[in-house]
Amino acid sequence: MTSPYRKLADSSQGLIDRSIFSDETLYRQEMQQIFGHAWLFVGHVGQIPQPFDYITSRMGESSVIVSRDGDGQIHVMLNICRHRGMKVCRYDSGNARSFTCPYHAWSYSVDSKLVARAGDLFGVPGYEENYAGILDKSEWGLQRAKVEIYKGTIWATWDHEAPDLLTYLGDMVHYLDSALHHRDGSDTESEVFVGVQKWRVPCNWKIGSENFMGDYYHDVSHRSVDLANIGPGGASRRDNRETSMHRSTSVCFRGLGHALVGTLPHFEEPEYLPKYPDNPVAMAYDREVYERRVKNLGSGMRVITQAGAVFPNFAFHGMQPRTLVVFHPVSPDEMEMWRIYLIDSDVPEELRELLRRFYLRYSGPAGMTESDDVENWVHAHHSSKNPVAQGVPYNYQIGLGRTKPVEGLQDAIDGGLVTEENVRNFYDRWADFLEGTPWESPALRATQGGGD
Amino acid sequence: MAHRDRVMLAADIAEFFYQEADLLDERRFEEWLGVFTEDVQYFMPLARNMRHDEIGAEFTSDKEIAWFEEGLVTLQQRVKQLATGVHWIEEPLSRVSHLITNVRVLSDETCALGREVRTSARILVYQNRNETETVLLAGKRLDTVRDTTDGWRVCRREVRLDQNVLMAKALTTFF
Numbered sequence: 001m002t003s004p005y006r007k008l009a010d011s012s013q014g015l016i017d018r019s020i021f022s023d024e025t026l027y028r029q030e031m032q033q034i035f036g037h038a039w040l041f042v043g044h045v046g047q048i049p050q051p052f053d054y055i056t057s058r059m060g061e062s063s064v065i066v067s068r069d070g071d072g073q074i075h076v077m078l079n080i081c082r083h084r085g086m087k088v089c090r091y092d093s094g095n096a097r098s099f100t101c102p103y104h105a106w107s108y109s110v111d112s113k114l115v116a117r118a119g120d121l122f123g124v125p126g127y128e129e130n131y132a133g134i135l136d137k138s139e140w141g142l143q144r145a146k147v148e149i150y151k152g153t154i155w156a157t158w159d160h161e162a163p164d165l166l167t168y169l170g171d172m173v174h175y176l177d178s179a180l181h182h183r184d185g186s187d188t189e190s191e192v193f194v195g196v197q198k199w200r201v202p203c204n205w206k207i208g209s210e211n212f213m214g215d216y217y218h219d220v221s222h223r224s225v226d227l228a229n230i231g232p233g234g235a236s237r238r239d240n241r242e243t244s245m246h247r248s249t250s251v252c253f254r255g256l257g258h259a260l261v262g263t264l265p266h267f268e269e270p271e272y273l274p275k276y277p278d279n280p281v282a283m284a285y286d287r288e289v290y291e292r293r294v295k296n297l298g299s300g301m302r303v304i305t306q307a308g309a310v311f312p313n314f315a316f317h318g319m320q321p322r323t324l325v326v327f328h329p330v331s332p333d334e335m336e337m338w339r340i341y342l343i344d345s346d347v348p349e350e351l352r353e354l355l356r357r358f359y360l361r362y363s364g365p366a367g368m369t370e371s372d373d374v375e376n377w378v379h380a381h382h383s384s385k386n387p388v389a390q391g392v393p394y395n396y397q398i399g400l401g402r403t404k405p406v407e408g409l410q411d412a413i414d415g416g417l418v419t420e421e422n423v424r425n426f427y428d429r430w431a432d433f434l435e436g437t438p439w440e441s442p443a444l445r446a447t448q449g450g451g452d
Numbered sequence: 453m454a455h456r457d458r459v460m461l462a463a464d465i466a467e468f469f470y471q472e473a474d475l476l477d478e479r480r481f482e483e484w485l486g487v488f489t490e491d492v493q494y495f496m497p498l499a500r501n502m503r504h505d506e507i508g509a510e511f512t513s514d515k516e517i518a519w520f521e522e523g524l525v526t527l528q529q530r531v532k533q534l535a536t537g538v539h540w541i542e543e544p545l546s547r548v549s550h551l552i553t554n555v556r557v558l559s560d561e562t563c564a565l566g567r568e569v570r571t572s573a574r575i576l577v578y579q580n581r582n583e584t585e586t587v588l589l590a591g592k593r594l595d596t597v598r599d600t601t602d603g604w605r606v607c608r609r610e611v612r613l614d615q616n617v618l619m620a621k622a623l624t625t626f627f
Contacts, residue, residue, distance in 0.1 A: 092500045092616070195498045195517030199618035224539035228529045336617060341517060357521055361529070366496075366520050368533055371622035375541040378621055 005434040009427035014397035014420060016427065021204040021384035026434075027332040034312050034433045035060030037159040039168045041314040041326055042066050042076055044340060045152050046192035047093070052110065055093045055196075058328045058336070059145065059156060065089050065099065066154060067110045067118065074149060075118040076156040077142035081106055082121065088142070092196070098122060099142075108142050119144050151180040152189045153324070163444050170443055171409040172258035174265070175251075175305040179318040182344050184292035185302070190322070190342040193356060197339040197364045201374050203381030205313055205335040206430075208327035211373060212307050212315030213259035214250040214422040217398060221376055225368045232276065232320065232358040246270070248306065252422040254411040255443025257429025259422035260308030262318060265301045265408045269294045282351040289344075301408060311429050321359035333381065339364055396420040411443045458557050465571055465597055466555035468604040473550040476626055481531040484626070485524070489598055489607040491565075494522040496611040496627065511612055519613070519623055530626075541624045544582070548625045551576040552593070567599040568607065575611070579625055587620040589613055593627065 008017040008026075020026055042057040043066045054067040056079060063079035065088070081088050086103035089096075098114070100107040100123070107123035109115045114122050119142035124135065145156035148165040150173075155165050166173060182188040201208070211218065246266060252259035272290045276282035305318030313327040322342040327335050341359045343352055363370050383389060399419030406412035415421030432438045453461070468487075475484040488494070496519040497511040512518055522530075533539045558570040572594055579587040596608040611627040 090501060091503055094503050094506065193517045195500075195512040197498065197517060197519070197618075198616070199620065201621045220538075221540065224533045224536040227536050227538075228533040230526070230529050353515075356515070356517075357523075357526070360518060360521050361526050364519065365618055365620060366623035368530065371541040371624050372539060374621045 003431060003435050005431040006428075009431055010393075011396075011424035011428050014395065014400045014424060015393035016396050017391075017393050018384040018386075018389060020427075020430075021206065021381055022332050024332055027329070029434055030430075031060055031329065033436060033438075034430070035062075035158075035329070037157065037162060037433065037438055038312050039148070039155045039157045039162060039165055039310075040312075041153060041310070041324065042156050043154045044192040044324070044342075045074065045149060045154060045189070047196075047340070048074070050095065052095050052097050053093070054089070054096060054110075056089055056091065058326070058338070059158070060329055063087060064145065064156070065142070066156075067096075069110045069112060069118050070097075071112060073118070074147055074154055075110060076145040076147050076154070077108075077119040078145075080143070082140045082142065106140075115141075117141060117144070151177070151187060152192075153180065161439070163439060167444050168256070169258065169310065170253050170256045170445075171412055172253050172256060172260070172308070172310060174301070174303050174409070175258075175260045175262055175308045175318065176310065176316065178262070178303055178305045179308070179316045179322060179324070179342070182289075184289045184344075185296040186292075188344070191345040193341045193343060193359075195340075198336060199365045200330065200334060200336050201378065202334050203374075203377040204332055204384070205327040205329040206426075207377045207381055208325075208335060208337065209309050209311075209313055209315065209426065210423050211377070212325070213252070213309035213426060214261035214307065215420075216248075216250065216261055216418045217420070218373075218376070221372050222369055224372065225362075228368060230358070230361050230368055232354055246304065247417075249417050250415045250419045250422050251406055251409070252413050252415065252425040253443065254413055254425065255429070255432075255441035256411065257311030257426050257432075258309065259425060260305050260318075261417070262305040262308065263303050264406060264414065265303055267299050267301060269297065276351070276354075279350065279354065281348050282354060285348050285351055309426075311426065312433075317363075321355070321362045323359060323363050325363075333385075337365075396423055400424075410445070453557075453560055458560075461560065461569065462555050462557045462571070465557070465569060465604060466552070466573075468597065469552045469555060469573065469595075472606075473552055477549055479545060481534055485528060485531055487606055488524055488527065489600070489605045490524055492522075492524050492527070492606060493608045494520060494527060495609065496520040496613065496623075499613065499616050501616055519618070520611075520627075527626075539624075541622050546625060547580040549578045550627075551578075565598060565607070569597050569599070571595045571597065575627060577625060577627060579620075589615065589620065589627075591615075591627075 040059045047055050048068045051070045057066050065077045065079050067075050079087050081101040083106045086101050088099040088101045097111040098107045098109040105125045109122040110118040121137040121140040146160050147156050246263040250261050275286050309315040316324045324340050326338045399415050399421050403413045403415050406414050472487045502510050554574040556572050560569045575593050577589045591613040594610040597604045598607045
């Protein structure tokens with residue numbers, strides 16, 4: 001029998017019921033079934049480089065503390081006091097061995113000299129006289145997520161039975177690598193710029209994921225920025241030379257929900273095309289990085305990602321600008337977007353500045369590209385609540401039935417450049433989670449470790 | 453500088469700011485670009501929640517991530533984008549009012565590029581988009597204005613919005 005979720009998001013017909021963007025009950029189910037189980041991106045190791053550095057981040061609606069302990073291990077803990085629920089940390093970042101609740105001063109430590117496990121309850125005012133032996137501190141630590149680090153990115157899940165992160169990512173990992181790796185093709189960790197852009201957008205969180213998983217059809221959204229020539233090389237909205245050497249297409253992963261616009265796997269670097277003609281330092285560095293890339297990647301498999309999304313709410317740009325974004329749900333009708341920006345650590349100062357400024361004029365709420373997206377998302381979202389349109393589905397039929405497998409990548413489907421296959425595939429995965437059986441997907445095979 | 457001179461100078465520069473606000477609110481963006489020097493730095497940092505003893509790091513600094521970090525060329529690109537007619541976040545154009553107040557002179561010095569006056573002010577920016585969408589942003593503005601043959605010109609602007617999570621879907625007006 002078809003579950004109600006697959007009727008609402010009917011990928012076989014390309015018809016999506018608008019209630020999935022606006023219905024409060026469905027939203028609550030998403031919070032439990034998706035955000036309570038899926039691997040979620042929570043930050044980058046570069047945000048907490050020193051022992052006891054921490055940031056506060058989000059997993060769905062939940063505030064979490066992402067903390068590095070004295071041994072360098074990273075922990076993710078629910079930012080809620082186990083006693084009576086106050087947030088134990090209200091700072092965006094800092095350095096702390098323990099977090100003391102401002103309400104009744106229960107304190108939790110991440111210092112292995114004080115507690116057995118990071119996040120364990122350490123201090124309780126009046127412990128002896130008030131609790132007289134009835135409170136077992138080891139039972140009352142902060143709720144902990146399962147954590148994995150992948151090439152500098154920090155991921156967490158509340159589901160301790162979830163498959164490991166690489167299995168969850170599947171062969172999407174190659175496309176993620178193209179964003180996380182050094183431009184010279186090596187897996188040298190990127191640096192993250194200080195500062196997280198956080199802003200509220202009154203639309204459903206899934207609209208952000210949809211947009212970044214490959215919606216080439218929305219190019220008209222960005223006509224104005226193309227006309228303004230903001231690219232770092234002074235043309236268009238970014239430099240598209242790398243992908244122009246290959247055929248770009250849309251790729252999604254069956255049974256995983258991840259998707260992107262980028263290239264198919266290929267095995268050699270295209271001929272070098274000079275970038276940054278007005279900047280000799282940047283041009284020389286770019287040329288040197290190209291030579292290193294040819295050497296490092298040799299005849300190995302590689303891909304290029306323009307934009308990609310990992311189920312459920314994480315997305316990234318692989319080329320320009322290099323940025324990671326999360327669409328945190330706030331309510332059916334609102335999300336909070338978070339953006340961080342990456343750069344190779346050996347980039348000359350001059351190019352670093354040029355790129356940082358380009359990132360900021362491209363992305364974020366003041367981004368000349370991103371701002372046009374959100375106007376469309378917000379008004380599209382509003383239509384989901386329109387009483388006259390209830391029961392009239394949205395149309396996601398581009399490229400329906402026109403797909404082929406991608407050679408060399410497991411469970412990967414090539415839908416062609418302009419397609420809505422990636423989004424239809426996302427909603428199949430959405431239904432897997434809402435049905436409560438996300439880990440039964442046949443695509444979740446144990447991998448040999450991807451990435452390189 | 454004598455108190456009276458300082459007040460007169462502040463009033464003079466405030467008048468310049470009010471004229472600038474009129475250019476923005478009347479959507480005379482090409483003319484608005486004329487209030488800046490060629491070498492203008494236009495910066496709007498992020499505000500972070502920091503512990504009391506680290507509150508000095510509340511705002512991100514240059515070389516870090518900001519809401520805006522512009523020079524004259526990119527401000528020109530933004531104005532060009534507004535004029536395309538297909539910049540959907542400003543099509544149709546928003547209705548915006550800039551209120552500038554508490555204008556004070558912090559310093560008045562002559563450097564190699566000329567006389568430069570550092571000022572502080574408060575801003576309140578009201579925006580109405582489409583039908584009912586409204587955004588109200590308040591903050592501090594730190595400007596350095598240079599005395600040129602054409603009058604005052606802004607050579608550095610730092611806008612410190614009083615927001616941590618920005619409660620606006622986009623920033624498409626100028627400050």
